[in-house]
Amino acid sequence: MIGRRVAVLWMLALLASRPGAPVVGEEPGAPAPHPTARVRDAGMGAVPPLVDPARMGRIEKLIDARDGAGLLRELEGPLLRGVPGYSVLHGVFAGLSRDTRRWSHLTTHYQITFALSQLAMLHEPETAELMHYLFAATRSDSRSLIQQWLVGYAPVFLRFHGDRFPDFRRDLEQELIRRVETGDGRLHATFAAIRSLGFRPPIDFVARHLVSASTLQRMQLITGHLEDRDDAEAVALLVKTIESVADFTAQKTLACLRALARMTAPEAAAALESYLRSPAPGAADGAVLAFFGLARGPESAGTAFRYLDSRATPAGKKRLLGALRLRNREVLEAVAARVGEIRDPETRELVARYARAGRTQR
Amino acid sequence: MTRAGEAGAALTDGAAVAELMRHLAQRDGPGMYAEMERQLLRGEDGHRVLHRFFHECDLDHQKILDLTHDEQMIFAMLRLVARHPDEVASLTSFLIRATDSYPESFIRREIFNFLPVFLNHHGGAHPELRRELEAMIVRQLELGGHYVYKITLAMRDLQFNPPARAFLPVLSVADRERAALAFQALVARGEEGRAVLREYADTVTSPDRGLLEKVLRELAVAEYRESETLTVLDALMADSRPEVRSVATLLRVGFPADGELVPRLVEYLNSAEALPRRRALILRVRRSGREELLVGLRQAAADVESAELRNLLLEEK
Numbered sequence: 021m022i023g024r025r026v027a028v029l030w031m032l033a034l035l036a037s038r039p040g041a042p043v044v045g046e047e048p049g050a051p052a053p054h055p056t057a058r059v060r061d062a063g064m065g066a067v068p069p070l071v072d073p074a075r076m077g078r079i080e081k082l083i084d085a086r087d088g089a090g091l092l093r094e095l096e097g098p099l100l101r102g103v104p105g106y107s108v109l110h111g112v113f114a115g116l117s118r119d120t121r122r123w124s125h126l127t128t129h130y131q132i133t134f135a136l137s138q139l140a141m142l143h144e145p146e147t148a149e150l151m152h153y154l155f156a157a158t159r160s161d162s163r164s165l166i167q168q169w170l171v172g173y174a175p176v177f178l179r180f181h182g183d184r185f186p187d188f189r190r191d192l193e194q195e196l197i198r199r200v201e202t203g204d205g206r207l208h209a210t211f212a213a214i215r216s217l218g219f220r221p222p223i224d225f226v227a228r229h230l231v232s233a234s235t236l237q238r239m240q241l242i243t244g245h246l247e248d249r250d251d252a253e254a255v256a257l258l259v260k261t262i263e264s265v266a267d268f269t270a271q272k273t274l275a276c277l278r279a280l281a282r283m284t285a286p287e288a289a290a291a292l293e294s295y296l297r298s299p300a301p302g303a304a305d306g307a308v309l310a311f312f313g314l315a316r317g318p319e320s321a322g323t324a325f326r327y328l329d330s331r332a333t334p335a336g337k338k339r340l341l342g343a344l345r346l347r348n349r350e351v352l353e354a355v356a357a358r359v360g361e362i363r364d365p366e367t368r369e370l371v372a373r374y375a376r377a378g379r380t381q382r
Numbered sequence: 383m384t385r386a387g388e389a390g391a392a393l394t395d396g397a398a399v400a401e402l403m404r405h406l407a408q409r410d411g412p413g414m415y416a417e418m419e420r421q422l423l424r425g426e427d428g429h430r431v432l433h434r435f436f437h438e439c440d441l442d443h444q445k446i447l448d449l450t451h452d453e454q455m456i457f458a459m460l461r462l463v464a465r466h467p468d469e470v471a472s473l474t475s476f477l478i479r480a481t482d483s484y485p486e487s488f489i490r491r492e493i494f495n496f497l498p499v500f501l502n503h504h505g506g507a508h509p510e511l512r513r514e515l516e517a518m519i520v521r522q523l524e525l526g527g528h529y530v531y532k533i534t535l536a537m538r539d540l541q542f543n544p545p546a547r548a549f550l551p552v553l554s555v556a557d558r559e560r561a562a563l564a565f566q567a568l569v570a571r572g573e574e575g576r577a578v579l580r581e582y583a584d585t586v587t588s589p590d591r592g593l594l595e596k597v598l599r600e601l602a603v604a605e606y607r608e609s610e611t612l613t614v615l616d617a618l619m620a621d622s623r624p625e626v627r628s629v630a631t632l633l634r635v636g637f638p639a640d641g642e643l644v645p646r647l648v649e650y651l652n653s654a655e656a657l658p659r660r661r662a663l664i665l666r667v668r669r670s671g672r673e674e675l676l677v678g679l680r681q682a683a684a685d686v687e688s689a690e691l692r693n694l695l696l697e698e699k
Contacts, residue, residue, distance in 0.1 A: 088503050131539075134499050141464035176453045180411040180461075216453055 069111035069157070070104075076115050083122050088135025096139055099146050106153040110166075113154065117165040127169055144181070151177070152188040159195065162204040171195075171209055175217035193219055200229060211241040215248055223253050230261055230272075239272050243279040255280065255287040262295075268302030277310035296323060305336040312343045312351070321354035328355065328371060329362050337367055341374040349378050395431045402435045406445060411454030418462055422469045429476040433489075436477070440488045450492060463500065470500070471508045478518050485525040493518070494532035498539035512540070520544045523564075527552030530563045546574040553582045553593065561593050569600055576604055583618065583626065594629045602633060612637055619646060628659050635667050635675060644678040652687045664694050 075094070082091040095112075098105035116123050126132055140147040151174050158164040171192075178189050196219060199210040214221070226242060233239045246254040258276040265273045280292045295307035308327045311320070324344060328337055344352040356375035362368045398421060405414040421428035439445035449455050463470050474497055481487040497515050501508060519533055519542065527533065530552055537543065552564035568575035579597045586594065601614045615637070618630035631650045634643065647667070651660050667676050679695060686692045 089505065130499050131502060134503055137460050138464045138503065141461045176457055180415075180454060180457050182412065 068107070069114045070107045071111045071115065072108060075108070076112060079112055079116075080119075080122060083116075083125050083132060086125070086129055086131045088131040088138075091132060092135040092139045095136075096143070099139065099143055099150060102149075103153065106150050109150060110154055110157055113166050113169075123165060140177075148177070148181070148185040148188055152185070152191065155188070155191065155195070162199070168206075168209065171213045175213045175215075175219075179216060179218050189217075192217065193221075197221055197225065200225075207238065207241060211245055214245060220249060223257060227257050227260075230257065231264075233272065236271050236275070239275045243275045247279045247282050250283045250285050250288070252285060252287045255283065255285055255291055258288075259291050268300065268306045274306050274310070277306045278313060281307075281310040281313060296327070304330065305332060305339075308336075308340055309343055312340065312348050315347050316351060318350045318354045320348070321351050321358075324348075324351050324355050325358060325362075328367055329364075334366065334370070337370060341370060345374055345378045352378050395427070395434075398431045399435045399438065402431075403438070403445075406439070406449055406455065409448075409452050409454050411458040414455060415458035415461055418458065419466070422462060422466055422473060425472075426476065429473050432473060433477055433480050436489050437487070443488070446488045450488075463496075467500075467504060467507075471511050474500075475511055475514055478514050482518075482521065485522055485528045490518070490522065491529040491532055494522075494529055494536045498536045502539060516540065516542050516544070520548050523548040524551055526555045527560050527564055530560050530567075534563065534567050543571075546571045546578045547581075549575075550578050550582060553579075553597075554586060554589075556590075558590060558593070561590065562596075565593060565596060565600075576601060580614065583614070586626070587623070589625055589629075591625065591629060594626065595633060598630055598633050602637060606637060619650075624655065628655055632659075632663055632666055635663065635670050635672065639672065639675050641678065643675065644682055647675075647679060648682050648685050651691050652685075657688070657690075660688070660691055661694060664691060 079091065079094055082094060095109065098108040098112075101108075116126055126136075151170055154166055155170050155174065158167040158170075161167060174188070174192055178185060178192065183189075192213075196210055196214055196217070198204070199207075200221075213219075226245065230239070230242045230246075233242055243258065246258055258280055262273050262276045267273060277292070277295065280288045283289075292307055292311060295303045296311065298304060298307070304327060308323065311323060324340065327340060341352070344355070352375055356371055359368050359371045359375075362371065398417065401417050402414065402421075404410075405417060418432065421431045424431075436446070436449075439449050474493060477489055478493060481490050484490075493515070497511070501512050501515070515536070519536060522528065522533055523530070523544065527549070546568055549564045549568050553561050553568075555561055565579070568578050571578075579601055583594070583597055583601065598615060598618065602612055605614055606612055612634065615630050615634045618626050619634060621627045621630065627650075631647070635647070647663065650663060653660070664679075667679060683692050683695050686695060
């Protein structure tokens with residue numbers, strides 16, 4: 021449960037409030053008063069992190085005491101001093117990232133992350149500049165904890181602010197593209213950042229990586245991204261992939277079918293329906309499992325009934341009935357109510373058995 | 383108060399609520415921020431709108447989960463907290479009062495989550511709100527301790543220790559997890575907590591057997607540690623409530639015994655207690671490793687009326 025509390029507050033890390041403190045900045049979508057280009061002009065990351073042992077000592081004590089308000093006051097000065105201040109903060113964060121315990125407190129303890137959120141939300145342009153600065157300074161090190169921290173938080177910040185920090189957004193997008201290309205960093209974190217940012221890489225780029233994806237994790241992350249896009253273009257890519265693999269038992273095909281089943285775009289429903297009715301070997305088997313992988317209403321019983329009354333294999337029918345028992349009891353009951361209409365006696369027996377087992381599980 | 387009753391008392395501006403719902407459905411962080419800010423700055427009228435919005439989300443539970451878990455929604459609300467801390471404090475006070483007779487409200491859960499962190503961050507800036515939260519904690523416990531884990535976290539963060547007796551009603555709720563958390567909180571309170579556990583043991587009428595056993599064990603261990611006596615268990619072994627008597631007797635065999643215990647155990651074996659529980663006593667004695675107790679009982683086996691229990695007692699394995 022503490023984890024949940026942290027989860028709510030973690031994303032505030034790096035981000036506002038002392039009562040009565042002046043609010044700096046514009047509303048989301050308005051141009052930033054301090055374009056992040058200022059950071060670039062100053063030579064992003066070119067300034068080495070500045071180590072100030074006295075400040076570091078104070079900050080460590082504040083973190084150890086979980087004194088969020090004190091930490092806010094300590095960090096606010098450098099944050100408002102522009103690039104020289106960012107260099108100081110870079111030194112602070114770099115030092116803390118080598119201290120596992122304090123880094124963990126900095127990035128997850130709710131009193132600390134709350135304070136950082138307050139600082140950042142009161143000084144948004146400066147926070148954007150600082151993040152952009154740190155992002156550039158740590159870019160060459162995909163294992164940098166600061167970089168991981170930024171990739172976790174910056175997309176949420178940038179999405180909220182729309183077009184307010186275009187330079188930073190563009191740099192982050194490029195970095196995410198690079199990570200997908202090279203496999204640097206944690207792939208799951210990269211796709212989570214793509215989702216948080218609401219970033220839509222060119223569809224050709226996604227297509228290329230879906231074609232080359234060879235691990236189940238990579239396939240699922242890419243099809244998950246297409247689910248998020250949830251549009252005709254994404255559906256077309258999924259269909260094209262299914263057709264090109266031409267094997268309805270392949271993991272990639274099944275991942276594409278599951279993605280189609282979760283999408284709301286009308287093209288997705290139409291595509292899935294075509295596989296449900298397809299005479300191609302295995303097509304209906306994969307499609308029906310993908311379709312009933314989600315909770316459906318009893319109005320979907322006709323789809324299950326049609327499959328069960330088809331020439332599908334007993335193994336395929338058992339897999340569907342198992343899926344219905346797991347997530348779609350109403351559908352299972354609706355099918356069981358019409359069990360006498362199923363032509364094959366063995367299938368009738370199977371349906372009755374799974375329906376009885378479903379009732380017992382309740 | 384019913385959920386519908388609570389909503390009815392709080393509502394005015396349906397259009398604003400619809401607008402907030404729209405932003406939630408679209409996960410529109412800036413839109414949510416702008417509309418919430420507008421309502422927040424209207425004072426009590428706006429607070430009522432926000433309360434209704436939160437309440438309607440709670441009724442359609444997935445919506446309150448979306449509101450409190452989606453990144454953009456959280457960002458929007460925290461930005462509001464950062465930029466308008468005094469107004470957020472007023473809103474929170476309003477929400478505490480508005481949900482006072484509705485302890486299961488998810489709004490209260492989120493207040494326990496958020497408010498201690500907010501108050502600690504702002505030091506002594508909102509003393510009245512702090513007192514309201516403390517009173518809310520006591521009230522929530524009196525009403526059965528919904529979200530008791532969140533309450534204990536809030537107490538820890540506020541360094542607030544309500545009277546241990548406030549936890550007493552939570553021990554008797556049907557929700558085992560909640561009761562167990564109340565038990566742990568009382569154990570952590572030492573002597574003061576044990577006094578409440580003793581009151582529970584003395585007054586509970588239809589106890590959860592598992593919880594009662596934990597309570598009696600805690601009381602017995604503490605007493606034995608301090609004075610090498612077991613007066614609590616010994617007294618409860620003769621209690622008029624069968625459940626309490628049974629749990630106390632079964633627990634008693636785990637502690638050092640003198641010769642007076644054997645006749646009391648035989649009495650239990652001959653009582654109207656369900657047979658499986660009487661069997662459990664024998665099995666527990668055998669497993670306890672207290673050889674002298676087992677020998678004493680076997681010597682008194684002839685006094686055990688049930689042949690099945692007698693045989694079980696005399697069995698070598």
